[in-house]
Amino acid sequence: MPGSSGGCLSVLCLLGSFYLLAGDPGGCCRKVSLQYNPGLNSSSVNLLHVRAVGCNNTLHYVWSSIGAPTALLVYTDSESSALRVNWTKLLSPSPAGAIVVEPAGSVLYSTAVVFSRVFEYNGANTSDLTAVHEDNFYPTYDLADFSWESVNRTLNETALSATFQGVSVSDPKGAFRNGSISFRVTAYEESSRDTLLPRLLHTANSSKVEFIVNRVAPRGNGSRFALEIITVEEKGGRKTLESLRSINDEYTPTIFEVAQLVSDARNDSAGPSFLQWKATAYSSQNAMREDSYHCRYYPLQTANRTLPRLSIAHAYFGEALASQHSVAAINISFGSEDNEAYEEKGYLSWSALIGFGTPPKDTFSPLVMAIMVVALGTPVVLLVAGSFVVLLVQKKRLEEMAAKDHLA
Ligand SMILES: *[C@@H]1O[C@H](CO)[C@@H](O)[C@H](O)[C@H]1NC(C)=O
Ligand SMILES: *[C@@H]1O[C@H](CO)[C@@H](O)[C@H](O)[C@H]1NC(C)=O
Ligand SMILES: *[C@@H]1O[C@H](CO)[C@@H](O)[C@H](O)[C@H]1NC(C)=O
Ligand SMILES: *[C@@H]1O[C@H](CO)[C@@H](O)[C@H](O)[C@H]1NC(C)=O
Ligand SMILES: *[C@@H]1O[C@H](CO)[C@@H](O)[C@H](O)[C@H]1NC(C)=O
Ligand SMILES: *[C@@H]1O[C@H](CO)[C@@H](O)[C@H](O)[C@H]1NC(C)=O
Ligand SMILES: *[C@@H]1O[C@H](CO)[C@@H](O)[C@H](O)[C@H]1NC(C)=O
Ligand SMILES: *[C@@H]1O[C@H](CO)[C@@H](O)[C@H](O)[C@H]1NC(C)=O
Ligand SMILES: *[C@@H]1O[C@H](CO)[C@@H](O)[C@H](O)[C@H]1NC(C)=O
Ligand SMILES: *[C@@H]1O[C@H](CO)[C@@H](O)[C@H](O)[C@H]1NC(C)=O
Ligand SMILES: *[C@@H]1O[C@H](CO)[C@@H](O)[C@H](O)[C@H]1NC(C)=O
Ligand SMILES: *[C@@H]1O[C@H](CO)[C@@H](O)[C@H](O)[C@H]1NC(C)=O
Numbered sequence: 384m385p386g387s388s389g390g391c392l393s394v395l396c397l398l399g400s401f402y403l404l405a406g407d408p409g410g411c412c413r414k415v416s417l418q419y420n421p422g423l424n425s426s427s428v429n430l431l432h433v434r435a436v437g438c439n440n441t442l443h444y445v446w447s448s449i450g451a452p453t454a455l456l457v458y459t460d461s462e463s464s465a466l467r468v469n470w471t472k473l474l475s476p477s478p479a480g481a482i483v484v485e486p487a488g489s490v491l492y493s494t495a496v497v498f499s500r501v502f503e504y505n506g507a508n509t510s511d512l513t514a515v516h517e518d519n520f521y522p523t524y525d526l527a528d529f530s531w532e533s534v535n536r537t538l539n540e541t542a543l544s545a546t547f548q549g550v551s552v553s554d555p556k557g558a559f560r561n562g563s564i565s566f567r568v569t570a571y572e573e574s575s576r577d578t579l580l581p582r583l584l585h586t587a588n589s590s591k592v593e594f595i596v597n598r599v600a601p602r603g604n605g606s607r608f609a610l611e612i613i614t615v616e617e618k619g620g621r622k623t624l625e626s627l628r629s630i631n632d633e634y635t636p637t638i639f640e641v642a643q644l645v646s647d648a649r650n651d652s653a654g655p656s657f658l659q660w661k662a663t664a665y666s667s668q669n670a671m672r673e674d675s676y677h678c679r680y681y682p683l684q685t686a687n688r689t690l691p692r693l694s695i696a697h698a699y700f701g702e703a704l705a706s707q708h709s710v711a712a713i714n715i716s717f718g719s720e721d722n723e724a725y726e727e728k729g730y731l732s733w734s735a736l737i738g739f740g741t742p743p744k745d746t747f748s749p750l751v752m753a754i755m756v757v758a759l760g761t762p763v764v765l766l767v768a769g770s771f772v773v774l775l776v777q778k779k780r781l782e783e784m785a786a787k788d789h790l791a
Contacts, residue, residue, distance in 0.1 A: 412437075412572050412573040412587050413435040413436060413437045413442070413571075413572050413573075413587040413588075414435070414436045414437075414572065415433060415434070415435045415436075415543050415570045415571070415572050416433075416434050417431060417432070417433055417434075417538060417540060417543060417545065417570070418431070418432040418433075418434065418466075419431055419432075419534060419535045419538060419545075420535075421466060421468055422468055422470060423468070423470045426533035426534075426535045428447075428448070428449050428474065429446075429447060429448045429449070429531055429533065429534040429535075429547060430445065430446070430447040430449065430468065430473075430695070431444075431445070431446040431447070431534055431538075431545050431568065432444070432445055432466050433445075433446070433543075433568075433570045433590065434466070435570060435572075435587065435588075436462050437462075437587065438462075439460060439461070439462060440458065440459060440460050440461070440462070441458075441459050441461060441462055441463075441464045442456065442457070442458055442459075442588060442739055443455070443456070443457040443458075443459070443464070443466055443484055444456055444568075444570065444590055444737075445457070445466065445482065445695065445699070446545075446547070446566075446568050447695045448529070448531040448534075448547045448549060448566075449473065449474070449693070449694075449695055449698075450527045450691060450692075450693025450694040450695065450697075451497050451498060451499050451525075451526045451527040451690075451691040451693060451694045452497070452498040452526055452547055452549075452566050453495055453496065453497045453498070453694045453695045453696055454495065454496045454568075454590075454592065454737055455482070455493065455494075455495050455695060455696065455699050456493065456494050456495070456496075456656055456737060456738075456739060457484045457490055457492070457493040457699075458490070458491050458492040458493070458655070458739050459484060459489040459490050459491060460489055460491055461486070461489035464484055464485065464486065464489045464490070465484070465485050466482070466483075466484055466485075467482075467483050467484075467485055468481060468482055469481045469482075472698075473695075473698050478695075478697055478698040479697060479698065479701040479702050480698070480701050481698040482695060482698040482699040483699075492617070492655045492656070492739070493617060493699070493700075494614065494615060494616055494617065494620075494646070494655070494656045495614065495615040495694075495695075495696040495699065495700070496612060496613075496614050496615075496658060496737055497612070497613040497614070497615070497690060497691065497694050497696055498526055498566065498594070498610065498611075498612055499525070499526060499527070499611045499612070499613050499690075499691050499712075500523050500524065500525055500526060500610075500611040501523070501524040501526060501564060501596075501608055501609070501610055501611075502520060502523055502524075502608065502609040502610075502611070502714075502716075503520070503521040503523075503524070503601070503602060503606055503607070503608055504519050504520045504521065504606070504607055504609070505519040505603055505604070505605045505606065505607075506519075506605055506606070506607030506716075506718060506720075506724075507604065507605030507720075507724075508720070509720065510607075510677065510679060510716070510718065510719030510720050511679070512609050512679070512681060512714055512716040513681060521602040521603065521606075524551055524564070525691070526549070526564070526691075527691045527692070527693045527694070528551065528552050528553065529549035529550060529551055529552065529564070530549060530550055530551075530552050531547055531548065531549040532547075532548045532549070534546065534547055542569065543569060543570040543571070543572070544567060544568060544569040544570075545567075545568050546565050546566070546567045546568070547565060547566045547567075547568070548563045548564075548565040549563060549564055549565070550562075550563050550564075556600070556602060557600065558599050558600040558601075558602060559599060559600075560600070561598045561600070562596070562597055562598035562599035562600060562729070563597055563598070563599065564594075564595065564596055564597075564599065565593075565594075565595040565597065566592055566593070566594060566595075567592070567593040567595060568590060568591070568592055568593075569590060569591040569592075569593075570590045571585050571586070571587055571589060571590065571591075572587055573586075573587050574586045574587060574743070577591070577734075579670060580663075580665060580670040580671070580672070580675075581661040581663050581665075581670075581734065583659075583661065583734060583736055583743075584743040584744075584745060585736055585738070585743060586738065586740065586743055588738045588739045588740045589657075589659075589736045589737060589738025589739070589743070590736070590737050590738065591734055591735070591736055591737075592734065592735055592736075592737060593732055593733070593734045594610055594731075594732065594733045594734075594735075595730075595731065595732045596608055596725075596730070596731040596732075597729070597730055597731075598729045598730070599729070600729075601724075601725055601726045601729075604724070604726070605724050606724065606725050606726060607716060607717060607718045607724075607725060608716070608717055608718075608725065608731060609714050609715060609716035609717065610714070610715050610716075610717075610733070611712060611713070611714050612658070612712065612713050612714075612715065613688065613690060613691075613710060613711070613712045614644060614658065614710070614711050614712075614713075615690065615696050615700060615704070615708050615709075615710055616646055616708060616709045616710075616711070617707075617708055618707045618708060618709075620646045620655065620709065621646065621685070621709050621711075622644045622645065622646055622683065622685075622709070622711045623644070623645060623646075623683070624642065624643075624644055624680075624682070624683040624713065625642070625643050625644075625645060626640060626641070626642050627640070627641040627642070627643070627744070628640065628641075629641045629661065629745055639662075640661070640662040641659060641660070641661050641662070641745070642659070642660055642661075642662060642680055643657050643658065643659040643660070643742050644657065644658040644659075644683065644711075644713065645657045645742060655739065655740075656737075656738065656739050656740075657736070657737075657738055657740075657741075657742040658735055658736070658737055659735060659736045659738075659742045659743070660678075660715075660733070660734065660735035660736070661678075661734075662677065662678050662679070662680070663675045663676065663677065663678050663733075664676040664677075664678045664717040664718070664731055664732060664733035665730075665731070665732050665733075666722075666723065666725075666727070666728040666730055666731060667728060667730060668730060668732070670732065674728075675722075676717050676718045676719070676722045676731065677717075677718065677719040677721070677722060678715060678716070678717050678733060679715070679716050679717075679719070680713060680714065680715045680716075681713065681714040681715075681716075682713075683711050683712070683713050684711065684712045684713065685709065685710075685711045688710040688711060688712045689710060690704065690710060715733070717731055717733060718731075
């Protein structure tokens with residue numbers, strides 16, 4: 384049946400190319416370079432500049448652990464825009480204006496994401512952070528008060544990654560004697576899907592940040608952690624929280640939800656920026672499906688939010704930050720009553736994408752596509768095959784009748 388199998392193939396091709404088109408938006412790749420503490424010959428503080436050059440535009444990511452760990456994202460319409468850091472000013476008590484992207488006229492959009500605090504609480508009875516009684520909270524870890532190791536030695540130019548690893552400075556119970564909290568940053572040159580769970584789909588316009596709690600001693604039984612994230616949006620812009628159903632396929636088994644913070648000033652086709660994550664975290668470095676923790680997020684708080692007193696966001700946005708920018712904050716907690724407690728493995732990792740433009744969106748995977756093609760295609764094939772057989776039989780009958788007629 385050459386006709387019907389050809390038809391089936393072209394359906395497959397059609398769906399396949401649809402998948403490729405939908406799964407690989409953006410087109411243009413970026414040339415990414417990493418620079419550690421540009422203009423400073425010291426590794427006592429950490430500032431990582433990720434420069435991602437595209438066609439007629441550049442995305443600058445500035446990650447720093449000076450104060451609370453912060454990512455700045457600056458989009459310029461020039462391939463030669465550059466980051467300038469005035470270190471004297473940056474390390475002074477009034478850092479406003481210490482970080483600039485030049486030429487100033489090329490900057491079209493900028494935003495910041497600040498990782499401010501880590502909460503630890505007894506979550507034995509509930510996975511809902513807001514339902515936990517205040518007596519069940521341990522003293523909060525303020526990430527601006529952490530001491531961070533040199534990022535320089537973790538720089539990997541091949542993988543385009545680096546790790547900010549820190550310990551609490553005031554640590555009366557010695558929880559950080561063997562452990563640390565880290566932010567592992569990865570930049571991308573093109574659209575693809577991570578090989579590791581939760582297999583986030585990324586574009587060249589995004590970077591990944593992994594929040595890792597590794598061997599930090601829990602301060603009690605049934606300990607759970609939560610992370611507070613603060614975003615800064617320029618005047619006029621505002622972040623909104625969206626939830627998307629995810630497709631349960633071989634890439635992300637059992638994960639049904641993707642959440643994202645997007646700027647509502649965006650056009651539906653191309654938004655300025657996003658923070659996107661899957662509602663899952665993992666209790667193992669080599670995450671497997673069974674190591675997943677449920678991750679839960681809470682309403683975005685927009686009223687009267689302020690930034691931690693120390694963050695490179697102040698150095699970039701300057702004095703106008705409070706009056707001209709909108710600040711929003713969100714909590715994300717890890718683990719539920721059904722999951723094993725943190726103390727069992729002493730490890731927690733959660734990943735998110737920070738990026739410019741439209742957030743990546745999952746489409747059907749090739750396997751699901753193939754199943755759909757088979758499921759939809761089989762009846763068609765049967766129908767075609769069936770009518771073919773009917774035709775053959777009829778033709779044979781006619782021939783036989785004709786032969787009989789002939790004989791007669
Ligand atoms: C990435 O950014 C460029 C502009 O620099 C834009 O044209 C493109 O559509 C963006 N891609 C995605 C997937 O958002
Ligand atoms: C950086 O500092 C070290 C010691 O303080 C010095 O030996 C080295 O030459 C300096 N490098 C540069 C590029 O200034
Ligand atoms: C970072 O590491 C490189 C090589 O490992 C070294 O040459 C450079 O001086 C280091 N930079 C700082 C600021 O320590
Ligand atoms: C980049 O800019 C140049 C000069 O302004 C223009 O000719 C070219 O078409 C632009 N390329 C893209 C991909 O926008
Ligand atoms: C850096 O900042 C200091 C303190 O604000 C200022 O005195 C100095 O001129 C600045 N340096 C440059 C190169 O702008
Ligand atoms: C959990 O619930 C039990 C029974 O209601 C109670 O005894 C215990 O104190 C609760 N623990 C926490 C941390 O709330
Ligand atoms: C850098 O990353 C590449 C690719 O992931 C890896 O093969 C390599 O071992 C890494 N290098 C270092 C120094 O960790
Ligand atoms: C740190 O590790 C050592 C050796 O593995 C262990 O004896 C000690 O109890 C650990 N301390 C904490 C606070 O976990
Ligand atoms: C944790 O649980 C163990 C046994 O389940 C108990 O012996 C220990 O006292 C508990 N620790 C705390 C801090 O409640
Ligand atoms: C959104 O796009 C439309 C046309 O595509 C344009 O007219 C409008 O100005 C854009 N709005 C913003 C906020 O960029
Ligand atoms: C925000 O601050 C204003 C003035 O300080 C106050 O009137 C208002 O009640 C606050 N709103 C919230 C939600 O705390
Ligand atoms: C996060 O949760 C903590 C503890 O309940 C609370 O103090 C804080 O205000 C919350 N932050 C946000 C942004 O909801």
